[in-house]
Amino acid sequence: MVSRRIAFGLVVGGALALLAQSATAQNAAPNGLLIRAGKAWVAPGQALVRASLLVKNGKIVDAVARPTNDAKETFLDQADSVRDFGKNAVLTAGFVDVHTHAGSDGELAEPVESFTPELRASRAYDAWASAWKRITARGVTSAVLAPDDRNLAGGIAAFVDPGLAAGSDADNYFKMSLTGAALNRERRPTSLMGAADYLRERATELQNLAPAKMTPAQRALAAVIGGGQSVGIACSTVREIHAALDATTTYQLRTFLIHADEAEECLARIVGAKVPVVLRPLGLQSSRKQLRLPGVLQKAGVAFAFAGENDQDSGLPGLQTSLAIAVRQGITAADALASVTTRPAQIAGQSERVGTLFTGRDADILVWSGEPWDLRSRLLAVIRNGTILHENKQ
Amino acid sequence: MxxxxxxxxxxxxxxxxxxxxxxxxxxxxxxxxxxxxxxxxxxxxxxxxxxxxxxxxxxxxxxxxxxxxxxxxGFVDAMTALGLTSMNENEESNEVTPQVRAINAIDPEAQNFKRAVAGGVTTAYIMPGQMNVFGGLGVVYKTAGKSRVVREDAGVRMTLGQMPGSGNRSFRGFGGSPTSIYYRRPNNRMGTIWEVRRAFYDAMDVRETNLGPQLEPTAAQRVLISALDRKMKVRTTARHGQDIRTALRLAEEFGIAVILDDATEAYKTLDYVVAAGVPVVAGPPSVQAGFDGSTPHLDTLALLARAGVEVAISTAQRPDALPLVREAGFAVRGGMDRAAALAAVTSVPAKILGVDARVGSLDxxxxxxxxxxxxxxxxxxxxxxxxxxxxxxxxxxxx
Missing domain, CATH: 2.30.40.10 (Urease, subunit C, domain 1)
Known part of the structure; x- marks a missing residue:
């Protein structure tokens, strides 16, 4: 990441780009940062006690528990700075928000036409938006900026490091919506039946059409039919969930559901379809039904993740709230932690980079004053790609 | 082991x-x-x-x-909106949407299915709403159980009368803006018929010219062509006397297989219905206020049955209808024979829907x-x- 960033800075050389980089360049550890804490959750349910993590070039180079004196020596040789957060500190991987519209100011839909699969959220991504600072301060080190729910086929979501310019590989899942927000009374479709019909019409157009003759919109749609690029389908009610799963079967899509508020009422169908679900964040205003849903899904074996959605500034620390409330509702800590780290990373197809603290992963590390699912715990530091983005006094 | x-x-x-x-x-x-x-x-x-x-x-x-x-x-209700959001659920961006399928919008867990089951209805025909000239395809669907779909695309809905035009606007001064998708035909009963005929003539053009892949029929036209070929039944909502006569005239003009839906004022046009030999899926006889300003009579069902018309009793998607079994009771109150009334909620609707090999009778x-x-x-x-x-x-x- 760092080398790419430097290359990016050199090649583009734009004044703005340089401005964005300069803040991070000051803190960048050129040759090894050793992080020590009482415990590290390298993956959900997998703890290292008295952990030492060695970070180099934005990646995790090594992570060990109770290092021997020899290991300590080796580590110190490689690190030119050491941060010891004390025996109470707990490390987790940075949170991954797999469905957010933050910092986009309502820009993430072209609602005059509901079928815009070629639009790319990365083009609406404003790395300098103040929202990203707030969001990273709450522990989100990777985010997928998604087209919002107002279009049947909204476009292609962008996987970004919040606050950094989008990479050339930012394009992520294909976003669709079958919610009421996509049914506009002034253009097609006005109804769920019409949405299915519109999709069928566009899919039919692709038959017997050579790839060279396709428009960008047709290419984007062709990339998902038959199970290529994954598809996130926003749906809320039972009929919308059924419609999403019907489309999944008809076009052999690699689907995950977004919201799925009434998933409990059609659980068997979701279990049968083996699709993951990205839930709305849990908060103090969540209904009983919303609070119950993660437990219901866990029991049925449906993989779920929490998303930050609009990340309204409610004064609560974002995904940590969902994590804590999920644990309070009886979800195991490991499962709850997975729902904000490994699972969203999997859904975004980025497990090799983020979501865990294994060797070779991006050094996206959260330093907590206690267990992250305890709302009393504070973030002591947020580290992304080996750079300390935010730090709070102990 | x-x-x-x-x-x-x-x-x-x-x-x-x-x-x-x-x-x-x-x-x-x-x-x-x-x-x-x-x-x-x-x-x-x-x-x-x-x-x-x-x-x-x-x-x-x-x-x-x-x-x-x-x-x-188990009773068969041959005209419902069970599992849909309302009786007016349509894809309203276009008047002619015969290819739109109700099955895509059904909520299988909807409460009204449970009420239907509790009232003895085990099979229902679910179709799109009445706001479009061609509303779309209906599905024969069980109200409970594991395997719900009995017959997909069992008919296409065509609505005559004022309802399809009611959501549209004409001049700016009458609430219409030229940029709105509702600034369109039809705005009245005559315009509705014009839309029907235009859609059928366009479909016939495509069918007959057959200019190869450049002029393939659209999904909508494919449905209309199968109606013209009498492979697809046309469920025609006609409430007023003149709408019923229009439906029969269109059936003759285009050679389509029509089923009259609702047919509130069929008592006025009895001779024509009998002569045409078309089946009728009548609306609920208990409802005393006809849709679209039509005038219901309690004895309509009895008249139709006695004249030898194949007639089914339905709740006609109306939220104010009683449970189907009670509507059958009202038909008897209006003079219908008891056995005929029971057949009109079981074997007759099953036959009209083309699913009598599976449901509607105990064989x-x-x-x-x-x-x-x-x-x-x-x-x-x-x-x-x-x-x-x-x-x-x-x-x-x-x-």
């Missing part, structure tokens, strides 16, 4: 035995004629295995005591969709005590 296998075989064998039911002691209405005493119904594997007097009962079958009770086939080999009533179902005091769909009880047993 071997023991486990043996246990597995045993348990599955027991389950199969458990599937066999014997309904004995009730008066049975098979779908035609009157209630008969002494008939025994045997259910196996979700189907009716046998029905008759003094028939052999398989060993280990489960007896259901039906003494002093009444059995009918060997048909789906075991059965309702056990506490009294003669047309009695206002009757209640569905138990309902089976595909041989599986779908309501909680009650007294």
């Amino acid at each position: 071997r023991i486990a296998l043996a246990l597995l075989l045993l348990s599955s064998a027991l389950a199969a035995q458990g599937d066999t039911l014997v309904l004995r002691g009730a008066r049975v209405f098979t779908g035609q004629g009157d209630f008969q005493k002494g008939l025994v119904v045997i259910v196996k594997d979700g189907k009716i295995a046998a029905i008759g007097r003094d028939i052999p009962v398989p060993q280990g079958a489960k007896e259901v005591d039906c003494k002093d009770k009444w059995i009918t086939p 060997k080999g048909k789906d075991a969709d059965i309702v056990l009533w506490s009294r003669h179902p047309l009695s206002p005091y009757s209640r569905a005590v138990r309902v089976w769909v595909d041989g599986v009880p779908v309501t909680k047993p009650s007294r």
